[in-house]
Amino acid sequence: MITIFFATQTGNAEESAENLLKHLTEGGLTARTKTLYDYQAGKLAEEQVALFVVSTFGDGEPPDDAIPFYAGLQTLAEGSLPGLKYAVFALGDKCYDEFCKFGRDIDAQLGRLGAERILATEECDLDQDVKLPPWADQLIPLLAEKAGAV
Template sequence: MSKPLLILFGTFSGNSESCAEKAASVARLRGYDPVLENMMDSTADVLKQFDTVLLITSTYGDGDPPDGTENFYEQVVNHPRFRLEHLRYSVLALGDSCYDRFCQCGKDYDEALEAQGATRFHARVDCDIDYDDPCDAWIEGVFATLAEERLLAA
């Protein structure tokens, strides 16, 4: 029986979406039923529908959420409407270290989810321009942690 898993992404250039698609492929191989969702087309209410979420986002410019994802960002980070004690999450943040607020959008989501009662089950990873290797390592780490938790629960 596969477990549902929400993979949310916010992207400007497509890099976060690419990482989300990789995560979804690995999820399927590991027995999960991944649901890929673009933050541009989503609301914070989706977080109430899942127990586990992988949140992958880029930071636009000097700390802003990607274009089109501002509504989702506002709902989760600036104006949360509900608690998320049921939710387990991990964040992959993409950015450019030439900016002072490197990966700020991902950091904001990480802090906001924790403040709303969600449990971080795997540490956030902040990726610079060359994001492929850190993205792959984060995905492997996420699913290694989930596999270990499954064994402990069995």
């Protein structure tokens, strides 16, 4: 199963997660969306593929709904997620010095935990509707290969 996690302050990341879900299912993959609001970071070990569609709030901060998840992610032991495959689609605002920092932080933490990145992080500034379709198109064959056509 592919899980598309989202964290949003204004709703843009949730909308992008729903659009990603549509692309993946049209590409023949089975996926679901889930908010990071009430998701415990330790449960990532139970996931096969985790796609993160996350916004950055303020000056590099996670959205309010993702603060508990991110705090939990930082407490997991190094190398504790070797079976997880992931990718990050980050939304931000270039007016801030820490553009898309939360997306980069998620990527760095997952790498520290031993998860396997399957596609480079895509960073967006109000152009997520333009960048999401080609990013999703790159993901579909990679996910089919990595997850055995999940």
